[in-house]
Amino acid sequence: xxxxxxxxxxxxxxxxxxxxxxxxxxxxxxxxxxxxxxxxxxxxxxxxxxxxxxxxxxxxxxxxxxxxxxxxxxxxxxxxxxxxxxxxxxxxxxxxxxxxxxxxxxxxxxxxxxxxx
Numbered sequence: 001x002x003x004x005x006x007x008x009x010x011x012x013x014x015x016x017x018x019x020x021x022x023x024x025x026x027x028x029x030x031x032x033x034x035x036x037x038x039x040x041x042x043x044x045x046x047x048x049x050x051x052x053x054x055x056x057x058x059x060x061x062x063x064x065x066x067x068x069x070x071x072x073x074x075x076x077x078x079x080x081x082x083x084x085x086x087x088x089x090x091x092x093x094x095x096x097x098x099x100x101x102x103x104x105x106x107x108x109x110x111x112x113x114x115x116x117x
Contacts, residue, residue: 039072 034040035050042049051064 036072036075037069039075043072043074 035042035047
């Protein structure tokens with residue numbers, strides 16, 4: 001006895017025609033956000049502006065409001081006053097904010113760099 005093959009994919013037939021058109025979208029571009037909250041433009045000639053850097057096949061999340069907006073380190077350093085010291089001194093706070101999952105022989109990466117030089 002031979003069974004008839006089942007049709008897995010069937011088309012739904014409809015006698016009514018849809019006349020609704022998709023709603024037209026506005027052609028005004030989205031507002032351009034600043035490169036960083038504390039720096040309005042790009043800081044390099046090769047750098048893409050913030051909205052343009054999120055295009056292409058490697059970027060999937062395009063909702064810019066959900067993206068992190070870190071402060072520009074260049075602007076924060078420019079706003080930091082210059083401190084003059086007498087002699088050749090380098091001061092480290094011991095790495096109080098450095099959290100390591102293991103004990104380290106050096107309290108901070110800065111002191112480790114100084115000891116190896």
